[in-house]
Amino acid sequence: MDTHDPMPPVLDVAGLRTMFFTRQGLLRAVDDVSFSVARGEVLAVVGESGCGKSITALSIMRLVPSPPGRIVGGSVTLDGRDLLKLDEAQMRGVRGNEMSMIFQEPMTSLNPVLTVGSQISEAIRLHQDLSRAAAADKAVEMLRRVKIPEPAQRAREFPHQLSGGMRQRAMIAMALACNPKVLIADEPTTALDVTIQAQILELILRLQQDLGTAVILITHDLGVVAETAQRVIVMYAGRKIEEADVGALFAEPLHPYTHGLLASVPRLAIMSGQVQAAQERLQEIPGMVPPLTNLPTGCAFAPRCRFADAQCRAAFPPYTQPRRGHWVACWHSERLYGAGA
Amino acid sequence: MGAYLVRRFGLMLLTLFGISVIIFVLLRVVPGNIVDILFDSAGMVNPAEKVKIEKELGLDLPIPQQYAAWIGGLVHGDLGYSYVSEKPAIAEIAPRIPVTAKLAAMALAFSVLIGVPFGVISAVRQNSAADYVLRVLSLSGLSLPSFWLGLLMLMGFVAWFGDMPIYTEPPATLWDELLLYAAPAAAVGFRSSALVMRLTRSSMLEVLRQDYIRTARSKGASASSVNYHHALRNAMLPVVTVIGLEAAFLIGGLIVTETVFNIPGVARFLVEAIRTRDYPIVQNLVMFIAVVVVVVNFIVDMLYAVLDPRIRYSG
Numbered sequence: 001m002d003t004h005d006p007m008p009p010v011l012d013v014a015g016l017r018t019m020f021f022t023r024q025g026l027l028r029a030v031d032d033v034s035f036s037v038a039r040g041e042v043l044a045v046v047g048e049s050g051c052g053k054s055i056t057a058l059s060i061m062r063l064v065p066s067p068p069g070r071i072v073g074g075s076v077t078l079d080g081r082d083l084l085k086l087d088e089a090q091m092r093g094v095r096g097n098e099m100s101m102i103f104q105e106p107m108t109s110l111n112p113v114l115t116v117g118s119q120i121s122e123a124i125r126l127h128q129d130l131s132r133a134a135a136a137d138k139a140v141e142m143l144r145r146v147k148i149p150e151p152a153q154r155a156r157e158f159p160h161q162l163s164g165g166m167r168q169r170a171m172i173a174m175a176l177a178c179n180p181k182v183l184i185a186d187e188p189t190t191a192l193d194v195t196i197q198a199q200i201l202e203l204i205l206r207l208q209q210d211l212g213t214a215v216i217l218i219t220h221d222l223g224v225v226a227e228t229a230q231r232v233i234v235m236y237a238g239r240k241i242e243e244a245d246v247g248a249l250f251a252e253p254l255h256p257y258t259h260g261l262l263a264s265v266p267r268l269a270i271m272s273g274q275v276q277a278a279q280e281r282l283q284e285i286p287g288m289v290p291p292l293t294n295l296p297t298g299c300a301f302a303p304r305c306r307f308a309d310a311q312c313r314a315a316f317p318p319y320t321q322p323r324r325g326h327w328v329a330c331w332h333s334e335r336l337y338g339a340g341a
Numbered sequence: 342m343g344a345y346l347v348r349r350f351g352l353m354l355l356t357l358f359g360i361s362v363i364i365f366v367l368l369r370v371v372p373g374n375i376v377d378i379l380f381d382s383a384g385m386v387n388p389a390e391k392v393k394i395e396k397e398l399g400l401d402l403p404i405p406q407q408y409a410a411w412i413g414g415l416v417h418g419d420l421g422y423s424y425v426s427e428k429p430a431i432a433e434i435a436p437r438i439p440v441t442a443k444l445a446a447m448a449l450a451f452s453v454l455i456g457v458p459f460g461v462i463s464a465v466r467q468n469s470a471a472d473y474v475l476r477v478l479s480l481s482g483l484s485l486p487s488f489w490l491g492l493l494m495l496m497g498f499v500a501w502f503g504d505m506p507i508y509t510e511p512p513a514t515l516w517d518e519l520l521l522y523a524a525p526a527a528a529v530g531f532r533s534s535a536l537v538m539r540l541t542r543s544s545m546l547e548v549l550r551q552d553y554i555r556t557a558r559s560k561g562a563s564a565s566s567v568n569y570h571h572a573l574r575n576a577m578l579p580v581v582t583v584i585g586l587e588a589a590f591l592i593g594g595l596i597v598t599e600t601v602f603n604i605p606g607v608a609r610f611l612v613e614a615i616r617t618r619d620y621p622i623v624q625n626l627v628m629f630i631a632v633v634v635v636v637v638n639f640i641v642d643m644l645y646a647v648l649d650p651r652i653r654y655s656g
């Protein structure tokens with residue numbers, strides 16, 4: 001499972017910190033988050049709403065609304081270049097070109113007064129020296145690649161004439177039009193029907209393989225993670241608390257929060273003959289995510305954690321690597337889950 | 342699009358019919374007609390003579406019959422005769438229309454050309470010094486009646502420059518005309534520009550929060566492309582509606598401002614005609630203004646469809 005290790009990462013995020021300076025106080029949306037993605041890899045970022053997944057993505061794109069948000073530390077290295085050191089004009093050359101993003105809400109993510117085709121060809125013309133007509137042709141070609149029927153006709157239509165799934169396909173076409181090295185997909189299927197979700201995921205994965213794009217898939221759906229990702233990071237209250245290969249994470253999670261997450265997913269145990277097990281009550285994690293303006297000192301999960309003690313409340317645990325490629329930030333993971341098994 | 346156009350056009354005709362009835366009835370409900378006023382000023386009362394003149398002018402007929410006569414004439418292009426000058430109403434009204442039309446167009450242009458760009462600047466630099474200055478200015482614009490602003494401008498010009506262009510005879514060149522109308526157009530347009538600016542600002546702020554603006558930025562679009570290409574077109578939808586509504590207020594503002602600046606347009610003429618109960622002039626002029634306002638709003642509706650494809654295709 002460690003075959004990706006020798007590959008140099010295409011994107012390396014180190015010690016990223018993003019804060020919001022609000023009237024309610026300082027909000028640590030992303031706090032010391034580090035990870036890297038290799039070429040052609042799918043990295044999933046999971047966590048509850050408000051855990052900092054989306055702000056991490058926006059920080060990497062340097063699209064955090066400012067004010068009130070600001071990236072206060074760390075580095076985001078794309079192919080050897082620290083994006084946080086670029087000026088705005090250089091950064092515009094990266095966005096949509098070397099790195100692009102698709103969003104959760106396909107219904108509102110496209111401009112209602114511009115045709116779908118023109119919005120895609122705009123992305124192309126921003127980064128490639130193509131004539132208007134050539135860019136329009138390429139936009140149609142991209143729509144064909146994302147399996148939109150009658151792409152030439154669709155390119156002339158407006159977003160409101162397309163269904164949600166079609167719009168998300170158009171967003172994918174726009175994001176991949178310049179063949180980016182990294183695609184950030186922020187909950188790309190959350191707003192879609194279940195049947196469409198699978199199609200969109202499959203499309204992203206197929207294009208990702210064809211183009212060799214690295215994908216950062218942000219989701220709260222662990223089912224999606226299991227189907228698509230090679231590696232997963234789990235975030236809680238702005239911090240990364242666990243990182244592992246997808247198999248290892250599902251089989252032997254090392255953080256009590258990850259345990260809680262996995263236990264809260266309904267499983268179709270009935271399908272594997274375990275009728276008894278199917279009637280067990282679904283587990284939930286007690287309590288709520290603490291407000292990011294008022295995080296406890298120490299481990300942010302401590303107030304909800306059954307195993308928390310004085311040490312957990314005193315200091316945030318260091319990242320340890322109990323197994324190769326499996327990182328966790330918990331004082332007690334070794335005691336609890338016997339790491340190294 | 343075709344159905345939308347036809348429906349709007351039908352509504353426009355219906356509106357005009359309603360307006361014509363209201364004008365007509367209101368005018369006749371106001372106490373005293375031209376004959377009363379003539380006889381009052383002459384100071385003599387000869388009831389037989391009065392009845393004769395009323396009969397001559399058709400004022401003794403029932404109101405529906407008078408209305409039918411007016412509309413019948415209107416359809417044939419016959420607006421009747423002015424009671425005061427006894428010249429055809431069309432000859433009285435027609436020469437004054439271009440004067441007011443130019444003034445109104447300049448005022449509207451002033452309000453859009455000032456209001457929209459400053460509204461965008463104010464929104465894009467929200468809470469900056471520029472934003473605060475513009476907001477205070479626009480608030481003052483909304484609070485200043487145009488006739489008072491007009492008087493201030495007159496006094497200011499005369500105090501500082503000792504002189505200012507005033508309408509004495511029809512201007513000879515286009516440049517003279519622009520110079521002549523600049524001050525009154527600004528006085529009338531200032532209020533609208535303030536309104537347009539505030540609306541553009543709030544509408545832009547609303548649009549700039551939308552997901553598709555983030556999408557545009559994530560493509561690598563520049564700030565100006567995001568603001569003008571992606572945001573402004575969406576933000577213009579409510580602004581365009583208000584510009585249409587403002588056209589009506591603009592004419593209201595012109596009525597007083599034409600008097601202040603001594604400009605012989607329809608607006609000032611209308612006030613005089615109302616004073617003398619010169620029915621043919623008043624009802625035709627108000628009707629004309631109504632047509633202008635309704636047509637402007639029809640154009641606005643069409644513009645709306647051009648700006649917003651969702652309207653274009655749902656109609």
